[in-house]
Amino acid sequence: MLKFGMIGCGSAAEIRGGLGIRLSGVAELAAVADNDRGRAEAYANSFGIDRWYGEGQDLIDDPEVEAVYIATPNKFHHPLTLAAAHAGKPVLCEKPFGTSVEENLEMIEACQKAGVLLSVSYYRRFYPSVQRAKRLIDEGAIGQVTLAGIHATHFLGEHHRPDLAPRHWLIEKDMAGAGVFQRAGSHRIDVLVYLLGAVRTVHADIDRMGEGYDVDDASVALLRFESGAQGFIAMHHTITGSETDWIEICGTKGRILLDPLDQCRVTVETSEGRKVFDDPVPESSTLSVIDDFVRAVETGSRTICPAEEALKTNRVIYGGYRASAGGSPVSLG
Numbered sequence: 001m002l003k004f005g006m007i008g009c010g011s012a013a014e015i016r017g018g019l020g021i022r023l024s025g026v027a028e029l030a031a032v033a034d035n036d037r038g039r040a041e042a043y044a045n046s047f048g049i050d051r052w053y054g055e056g057q058d059l060i061d062d063p064e065v066e067a068v069y070i071a072t073p074n075k076f077h078h079p080l081t082l083a084a085a086h087a088g089k090p091v092l093c094e095k096p097f098g099t100s101v102e103e104n105l106e107m108i109e110a111c112q113k114a115g116v117l118l119s120v121s122y123y124r125r126f127y128p129s130v131q132r133a134k135r136l137i138d139e140g141a142i143g144q145v146t147l148a149g150i151h152a153t154h155f156l157g158e159h160h161r162p163d164l165a166p167r168h169w170l171i172e173k174d175m176a177g178a179g180v181f182q183r184a185g186s187h188r189i190d191v192l193v194y195l196l197g198a199v200r201t202v203h204a205d206i207d208r209m210g211e212g213y214d215v216d217d218a219s220v221a222l223l224r225f226e227s228g229a230q231g232f233i234a235m236h237h238t239i240t241g242s243e244t245d246w247i248e249i250c251g252t253k254g255r256i257l258l259d260p261l262d263q264c265r266v267t268v269e270t271s272e273g274r275k276v277f278d279d280p281v282p283e284s285s286t287l288s289v290i291d292d293f294v295r296a297v298e299t300g301s302r303t304i305c306p307a308e309e310a311l312k313t314n315r316v317i318y319g320g321y322r323a324s325a326g327g328s329p330v331s332l333g
Contacts, residue, residue, distance in 0.1 A: 002294045003030040004092075005065035007056040007080055009043040010034075012071035012094055017121060020286030021069065022047060026294045030066075033059035056080050060087050067297060070094060078103040081118065085110040090117040092293050096186045097310045101318050108307045119293055119303040120310035122190040126288035128279035129264035133249065133256050134195055136268060143253030148192050148223075148231040152261075153244045154184035179215030180237050181206050182317050188261070189233070190305070190313040191247055198226045198312045203329040204320035210237070221320050222329075233320075 004021050006013060009032055013019075021029045029049055034040035037054030044052040053059045056076070060068060060083050068084040070077055070093045078098045084091045091111065097120045098104045111118035124130055137145060181204070193199065204221035208214070223231030246259035254270030264279040282288065289305075296303045315332045323330040 001026060001028045002297060003028050003064060003066040004069050005031040005033065005059040005062060005067070006069045006071060007033045007059055007076075008071035008073075008094075009036075009039045010071065013043065016123070016286045017069045017071050017092065017094065017290070018043075018047075020284045020288075020290040023284050023287050024290045024294070027290050030064050031059050031062050057083055060084050060089065065089065067092065067293075074099050078107060081107045082110050085114040085116055085118075088114055088116060090119075090293075090297050092119050092121060092289070093307075094121050095190070095310070096182055096314060096317065097307065098314070101311070101314055104307070104311050104314050108311065111307065117293070117297055117303070118307040119289075119296065120305050120307060121286055121289050122187060122194075122305040122310060122313070123285045123289045124187050124191050124261065125194050125304050126292070127261075127264055127282070129258055129261075129266045129277070130191055130194070132266050132277060132279060133258060136256060137195055137249065137251075141254065141268070142249065142251030142256060142270060145196055145225075145227065145229045145249055145251045147248075147250040148196055148225075148229060149248045149250075150185075150188045150192065150231075150233045150235065151244055151246055152184050152188055152235045154180055154235065154237050179206075179208070179213075180217050180235050181219040181221070181233075181320055184235050184237075185219070185233065185317055185320075186313060188235075188245075188247060189316050190310070191258075191261075192223075192231060193309070193312050193316070194305075195249065196225050196227060196229060196231075199231070199316045199319075199332055200224045200226050201329045201331050202316055202319045202323050204233075204324045206321060206324040219320070219324075221323075223316065 021027045031051040033053035033056050040052040067090045070080050201224045206216045206219040208216050209218045217237035219235050221233040245261045249256045257267040264281050266277040268275045292303050319330045319332050
């Protein structure tokens, strides 16, 4: 059993990594930390965890902690990863894995020098529907991919009311780093990168249309993949409960539609007809992430989403912001 220490006891802990660790048969949640010590204590008491801390560094220094799961606001991903690497402990970090490509490179370098694993919790890669789509694309079921698209409206809800929302940091640029193109875009762009490979260029128009927050809430972008395929992204925040969330992959012989993405429904259309697959929705979105991470730590192998893969996704995200600010396409190198 790999003993995890989890830094951050907010919603990501409750519904993502914390739940995945507790459900895993190969991991144990040995300690938790939060800058709100009372929240850390409450979480620990709820799940029978013996140790809790008010500082992430104290958890990293705990000799019982063998691996660190970082589920904090985005601005803390970078310093905590560096601290864990310095302590010689492997890191599983929540997306977006830092707030700039420069931070990402420093995090990767620190973990490589320390000889420890750094992986990112892009859990949608593990969806049965995404795995099915990858098999079909790799087998040539839809021919050569020519176009890929994302359309997502991301629920902002009460987060636009900082006085009411415990997650109001998501709409504070200093804490989150950016808005919808990063927040909603990270997982969905990562699915495209996983399915189709790296992106060569990005052009984007990213803006803040609403009031009461200082991060972007509307974005459109055009992509060109290294393979030559084109891509488009349309994402915006909504304060209603209604969401759109689909990814479409078109090829010379057909298309694949993931809609709704989180319901694991796959529609495949080719000259042979139309098939719809309702793949099982995972009990925990991150259980497979945890099991994959533990396997990689124990065997010295790669995870499905190592930091180097997540870097490809973040190059698109932060390249998109640069393209929007400069008014011209950005080459991602």
